[in-house]
Amino acid sequence: MFTNYLKIAWRNIIRNKSFSAINILGLAAGLACSLLIMLWVQDERGVDAFHTNGDRLYQVYERSTFDGKTEGMYNTQGLLAQELKNVIPEVEYASGLESNGTATFEAGDRIGKMTGSFAGEDFFSMFTYPLLEGTAQTALNTPEAVAISRKMAEQFFGSAAKAVGQPIRFENKLNLTVTAVFDNLPVNSTHQFDFVRSWKAFVQENVWVHNWSNTSPATYVQLRAGADAAKVSTKIKDFIYRYKGKQPEMVVELDLQPFRERYLHSAFENGTISGGRIEYVRMLSVVAVFILLIACINFMNLATARSAKRAKEVGVRKVVGAQRSALIGQFVGEALMLTFFAVLVSLFVVVCILPAFSQLTGKQLSLPVGQPFFWLALTGLMIVTGFVAGSYPAVFLSSLKPARVLKGSLKFGQGPAIFRKSLVVLQFTLTIVLLIGMIVMYRQMDYFRSRNLGYDRENLLYIPLEGNLLQQFDLFREEAGRLPGILSVSRMRNSPTVIGHHSNGIEWPGKPDGVAVSFADAVVGYDFVKTLNLQVKAGRDFSRAYGADSSGFLVNESAVKKMGLADPIGQPVTWGNRKGSIIGVLKDFHFNSMHQAIEPLIVRLDENFKWGTVLVRTAAGKTQEALTGLEKLSKTINPKFPFTYQFSDLEYNRLYKSEAVVSKLAGVFAFLAIFISCLGLFGLAMFTAEQRTKEIGVRKVMGASVPDIIRLLSKDFLKPVVIAMLIGFPLAWYTMYRWLQGFAYQTDMVWWVFGLAAFVTVSIATLTVSMQSLRAALTNPVKSLKAES
Template structure:
């Protein structure tokens, strides 16, 4: 019996080649798209999930209440990790972690750039980064020690075994001893570094960490087994007030976040963790379901539309004794069989598209063909797809009255079937329209971010690391480079202007309320900073060599002036900790973080003697290549032990929105696929409808109907569901995209034309799809139409 059903299913698929092909391609594309998304979602959810102690690892974040606002951030005090471990019994291990930065390492005759950071002595005991040489207990205990990756060990010493105990020079400044070699970090680790130095070295290099009002590094803790995170969080809530006095009107709290959750949940709202990348994971999980549903709807529509073709078959089967369950099994089996063929197509498409998808998302995804779980999941997906897509056709066909079916009185255009079919078309086009509106809004927001005047000129601005001999020879470098063709101005900065992450809390001014505590972003710069960055002054002046007291002066931005309350700020006193100075300039507000955040108060001071940072170089338009060649030549002369490297400001700025750029491109691709699959089904329905109405078209032509009128008649029925879909989709899309835009402090407005473009685009594509079949039917010879059976 089963073999007979299989044979019938195969014959039906072969007999209706065009409709089988449309169904197969639609389902194949839908499943391929869903598989790609699910691979991406699985990879995103796997990040940081490999740590053995993951359920006891927590990230500390700081929540600040001041000036009627609540804000939170991961930046914490430099000594916090050690103190938490010393004072709080439930904290078993703790480590500070500074943001990774690129430095120069040297061993023997080999020199290379590497990304590294500073971490506490407990770091390798907390996180599951296996050591191939050394022990977790001693890897980061001494200021002169350094733990390096297998890749760095093989680069400099040949093998990890040979690397242990050897000397490696850091920034041509410090001679460090390799105390451990760790395995190269997996791709699904949110932390990425080639080496780690000890936290003792960080404290030694950054004396500001002893001031508990300053924040910059992150703090990570591991709780003891059985410790209650909620109780620990309550204990550490007011922890920092053991080191700084409380003030009225402001409050700073410490809180815990499970470390494995941080990668997907790193956005704060009202001082609480409130989403992040998890929003995109959920969004695209939903998109995968939507696109698969659209493909299944195509199958349902085409199967029910062609039900009259199989009405007599159903009638005969019922007359000879077939029960309804057997008929349902037959038709569901056919749907599952078609789904399996579509699955083969889907897997083939995924294998072809995966390299391009990886390039787009920056992932290293592979199809896990060697894992039985993957094949089991794929089979389950195919069966589920087949059952969903074949459910309504099977129930509808199996419910036919055998007598009416044998007499040919079952019409697929009956009101109930037609209504259901149109409902499915409305549903799938609603999903497509939501995706198209989302695509337009995301594209516009990304364009707005890239084109918005952020307060300084990103074009023709590059950053050269201030390292090695350039630290001592900066003035000579500036003098020589400033005379080169293609170079306009040069300055320096302790941090990159793209992201100023360091904050200070001990800023004071005349009239400041004792209870007010306001964290200021701070920047340490050199002469010609404003000219090099093309920043604008609201009032006052830049730092100048003509004023010997400028080393004790400050510049602030407009946001800082609003916070301070000075009506005439120039010349007014300010205090940065124990450093007293006066304001000499007010900068017009500019963005020094991503547009997800509002512009914060900023204070800037002059220091031409910092030991690290970036040299800022403004090149002339169209002469960047010439300028880079000249800069490389000077750097090789002045700093021969360091390879010449640089970053373009506009590229560094673009990195702030990597996630959004990926989402934008994925949204474009998925919106196109959704509308393509929807129109694929519409094409099949139009072809079947035109075939059904062949005699009607012939009669109309004999009676004098024109080709355009027939095309309009056939097309109108298909455009009505699209119009209804707009009424449903636009409010949903508007609400969803408004929610998405709330994640940006600076955002576009959703305007009416965005919906109009989405609607016109959808109607245009649908009209082209339907018109092809309509014109073909309208041009048919009416004599042949009337003779057709």
């Protein structure tokens, strides 16, 4: 019996090649989309999941309540890790981690730039970064120690075995010793570095860590087996008050987050971890379900459109004794067979486009064909899709009465027609939500790119301040200013794209008692305002003509508002141990992601800061000429360091990398949803044309023109689309409104977004239906009447 059903199913597929091809194409498109999203989601959820002790690894984060608000952050105190290990019995290992940025190394005649971090002695005991040479216990136990990657070892020493014990010059100022070589880090690790220096060196180079009011590094702990994380969180809540006095104006608490959750759950709301990249994972997972559902609905409509061709077969089978359950099994089996072919096509499509998809998402994705779970999941997806897609046609066809079918032409009541149109409404509702979501995301990304940040990020270069540039920066600036294409040169502790350092030790006359205010702070050189093209709203920029400017401060408008100063110029301000006065007010500019509102900012002058970034403003159209001159100058002044640079706009765009990827994916999947939905609409048009064959023939005999027939058949198909808009528009508005709330600065939900979505949807739907209507209208009426006779 089963073999017989397979033969019948195969014959029906072969006999109706066009119908089968459309069905397989629609399902394959939906399955391919779902597979791609599944691979992306699996990769996202697999980040940091490879650590052997992952279930006991936690990151410490800080929750601060001040100035009437509560904020959370991952920046912690520099000595926190070691103290937690010393004081909390449940903490087995602990380590700080702080970026050491990009540094230049030299070994023999080999010079290269590498990216690295500082970490504690326990780092390699906690995290599963396999050591090829050396031991976890001794890798970072001295200030001169450095652990390097396999790639770095091969570049400088030829192999990992030859690297251990060898000296290596760091930044042309320190001689370090290679104590360990770790394997190259996997791409699914949030930690990415080529070298790791000792935490003891970090403490030596940063005396501020001894002040427990200062924060910057990340802190990680590994709890002992069986330790209760909730109890440990309670113990460390007020931990820092062991080392600093309590301030009523600011309450600081510590808490723990499982490390494996850090990548996807990294956003804070009122000091509590709430959301992050997990929102995009959920969003695209829903999109995958939507598109697969659209494909299944498309299958149902197409199968129903051909139901008249199978009706007599059903009638004959019932007359000769076929049970309804057997008929349902037959039709579901045919759906499973079509789904099987669709799976094969989808796998071929995925293999072909996976490299492009990987490039689009910035990942290294591949089909896990060697994993049994992948094939089990794929089989489950095929079975579920086949049953969902074939369920309604199977139940519907098996319910036909043989007496009605065998008496004459088959006519369907209103119930099935309403159900089919409801499916089309559901299809287009989901499609419209996806389409509007894509347009809104694109507008938000365009808003980021085009918004006036308050400084000019075009033709702005960042060059690391390193080596001889630190001691001879004045010479570099003077010589660079003479080069063609260069308008201005300055320096800054960080970069204007991301000012992450904060201070709550700012004092000014009239500051309310018991109130702590957090200021973003920056350290800059002369011509900072000129180089960034900032606007000075009041006062002036730092100037060499005023020797006292070393004790002066610039503040932004938000800082003036927070300080409540009506006339800020000349007002005394104390920043830690520095006392001075405000000499200028800067018009607010964005120095962080637009997820955040502009914060109060205070800026001081210091041309002798021991690290930072050179800011270079180039003339429009002369950037390449300027780069050539800067490279030659850098090799002259700083020969031990390769010349590197970064464009400001590229660094700015990296702040929105996740949003950019999701926006592009939403666009691809939205148009794929439209394509599949139109296949479903085509099926409904096909069904209607088959049911009204005789009517069309009579109308043509009575003198109806082809346009009349097209209008007759097309008008009903716009009704489900219009209904879908009425349902989809509010859903899309609510969904995207919630998404936009994650940005402090956002684009508007303008009416034409919905108008554009409506125009695109109606146009494509009309074109799809018109093609089938035209085909029916051009059919010879004699054939139409004979077919129904």
